[in-house]
Amino acid sequence: MTYNSFFSASIIDPELHRAIVDHPDSILIQKMLCQAFSLTILSEIGHHPDMEQKKSLIKLATETDSWTDLYNQTKKLNKELSQTLIEAVKKLQFIVLNQAE
């Protein structure tokens, strides 16, 4: 999933976005943040009890470039899980913001 897909879905904290844009190695930081997001999302999906849904979501999460695609698909299968994913991504940003300040 790309940074732009997270940003266009308004899921990136504006403060963190500014810090990333101002960073001299902005592209690398974007990639790193997306990697951290993807790993967090995969961990959250890993906790999902339905094996079939879990498999298809892991496959989608590793294949798609679009966060919105993954979110919509997750919402279709399990609304609660889609909310958990958003919360996990936001929580991760909170940790990054607090530690990097």
Place this chain on the structure above:
Amino acid sequence: MPAQSFNHQQLKDVLIDVIAKQQHRLKTDFPQTWQYLKQHRSELTQNKYVQPSAETSVLQSVEQSLKPKQAQVSIEVTKEEHDQILGKLSALTNVPAGKIDLPDQLYFEQQLGDMLGMTISAQLDSYSLPDTIAHSLSLPHFKTHPTDKLSQHSLQEAGLSPTRPSFGWLTDKSSHLETFGIAIPLHKLDEWSSRRQEYLEWFKHRKVLVINPSRQLAAVGAIINSAPAHVQRFQVGLSPELVRATQAWHPETKGKLALFLVDEAAGNVPLGPASLKLEIKEDK
């Protein structure tokens, strides 16, 4: 709050730390997802952002010159970790031939892969070798073409096989594979009878990392034959050069080796010995 309040290097360091923690969490809590990720999105399993910025490099070199004792400790810790990995590796000598437990497998894939600078895995594209721990059989040289002669090979005391390898004669382009050739008993794989052709196509000339756990030696070889036929005693066959490179028949080893598939998705991995030794650059 203005963005200027962020320390650029700190932001990067925090992300490195977060990625490492998430990777560890995924690896330990969901090993199957981690395995899937390694096969399909291996870049997510890497954390190679540790190169310090120019600013940090200068800072670190100043710190190092000011605190030589502290610098020494950091090298010792690294060496300690290295020794720990090799210690755990040596324990594999006592494990019976077959597959190793998943946590151990993931541990060695990660640690040895990092140590050797290549991606190794017990399972690749959903294919795996019949055994991860195997007793090795020292083979004579593989015959590369019908008129191949022993005089055309080094280590002539090993002899020359009279038969054609399972994957056929080697061409000019593939004849170099003979030197570090490996024979794997592919008939031991699950569903061999129904998936024979598929297995042969996938395993043909596939690179395998051979590790001697007790001597801590490693070498990369290529599968060019399906053998040995009887797997009760030996589960892998090695060319004479591979036996030498890995010291497979050292008294401490007695032929017991660890095998991992080499993932070449990120680039070509050369055949031959690979170093497991810790390289510490000493300042003069």
